[in-house]
Amino acid sequence: MAGGETVGIVGETGCGKSTxxxxxxSILPPRTRVTxxxxxxxxxxxxxxxxALRRLQGEEIALIFQDPMTxxxxxxxxxxxxxxxxxxxxxxxxxxxxxxxxxxxxxxRVPESRIRNYPHEFSGGMRQRIMIALAxxxxxxxxxxDEPTTSLDVIVEAQILEILQDLKRNYRMSLLxxxxxxxxVAEVCDKVAVLYAGKVVEQGSVTDIFARPVHPYTRLLLQxxxxxDTKELRSIDGQPPDLLFPxxxxxxxxxxxxxxxxxxEKVPPLEQFRSGQSAACLFGKDFV
Ligand SMILES: Nc1ncnc2c1ncn2[C@@H]1O[C@H](COP(=O)(O)OP(=O)(O)OP(=O)(O)O)[C@@H](O)[C@H]1O
Ligand code: SF4
Ligand SMILES: [Mg+2]
Numbered sequence: 001m002a003g004g005e006t007v008g009i010v011g012e013t014g015c016g017k018s019t020x021x022x023x024x025x026s027i028l029p030p031r032t033r034v035t036x037x038x039x040x041x042x043x044x045x046x047x048x049x050x051x052a053l054r055r056l057q058g059e060e061i062a063l064i065f066q067d068p069m070t071x072x073x074x075x076x077x078x079x080x081x082x083x084x085x086x087x088x089x090x091x092x093x094x095x096x097x098x099x100x101x102x103x104x105x106x107x108x109r110v111p112e113s114r115i116r117n118y119p120h121e122f123s124g125g126m127r128q129r130i131m132i133a134l135a136x137x138x139x140x141x142x143x144x145x146d147e148p149t150t151s152l153d154v155i156v157e158a159q160i161l162e163i164l165q166d167l168k169r170n171y172r173m174s175l176l177x178x179x180x181x182x183x184x185v186a187e188v189c190d191k192v193a194v195l196y197a198g199k200v201v202e203q204g205s206v207t208d209i210f211a212r213p214v215h216p217y218t219r220l221l222l223q224x225x226x227x228x229d230t231k232e233l234r235s236i237d238g239q240p241p242d243l244l245f246p247x248x249x250x251x252x253x254x255x256x257x258x259x260x261x262x263x264x265e266k267v268p269p270l271e272q273f274r275s276g277q278s279a280a281c282l283f284g285k286d287f288v
Pocket of ligand 2: 259260268
């Protein structure tokens with residue numbers, strides 16, 4: 001993805017969206033085997049040592065999670081959270097750290113006067129804004145947001161998405177937005193990658209993929225919104241597979257209406273079917 005771009009990662013529950021986000025931040029459990037390359041400004045994150053990774057996290061790449069309460073310490077004030085985060089990464093005076101804290105809170109429209117409050121004194125929407133401000137206080141160039149608005153009501157969700165859009169424009173920050181809500185992707189993202197069973201099955205610009213999806217899974221995801229008038233991605237027959245025992249060949253074959261015998265054996269490569277749009281389907285050309 002390019003600087004300032006927003007990329008959406010979509011897929012049903014259990015497809016590996018959060019795992020992908022955690023892999024980028026190198027916070028998967030220690031015994032996880034990560035294959036492939038995680039390129040950030042031409043550096044493969046898989047090759048960095050712990051210290052280099054720690055520096056990169058927070059300063060260059062930040063992650064926000066779905067449930068802010070799991071990340072905020074109930075015994076610490078908002079001010080203490082910010083000071084601790086800033087000082088873990090940078091040697092700055094308390095005064096400067098406080099100035100940055102105020103600027104980050106203001107950019108997320110959290111009143112400065114509430115800096116001495118504790119997390120439980122805020123509403124869910126406010127807590128999520130504080131979490132985002134905490135991720136932004138070190139001005140990262142990439143923000144990975146894992147379902148940042150799922151637990152919030154629609155109005156608060158819309159406000160937070162609007163603020164994220166503003167921030168992205170102002171800071172030229174790239175945003176990787178993990179969501180199961182295709183409506184949000186259509187509204188907010190420039191590009192989208194569709195995950196199925198831990199693999200990207202289609203990627204491209206939001207305009208192309210919404211207008212002319214190639215992969216049968218993407219097509220079903222999009223149809224499920226239109227037919228059921230829902231933004232939840234849970235209306236395709238069957239379930240995503242257990243990733244400990246993924247299906248052979250194309251992982252989507254047990255649920256694919258177009259599956260042929262070869263699909264049980266051959267793993268489809270991610271191929272370009274149109275300029276800037278690729279999909280992993282052995283019969284992709286039939287759907288172009
Ligand atoms: N590439 C992968 N290879 C092997 N296992 C994986 C992979 N990606 C995810 N998993 C496993 O699949 C399970 C579900 O993954 P994950 O939590 O990332 O899904 P998700 O798409 O974020 O789901 P949800 O929408 O419910 O948050 C996890 O237990 C994870 O360990
Ligand atoms: S490779 Fe076969 S099973 Fe997989 S999506 Fe394409 S047609 Fe369906
Ligand atoms: Mg998840």
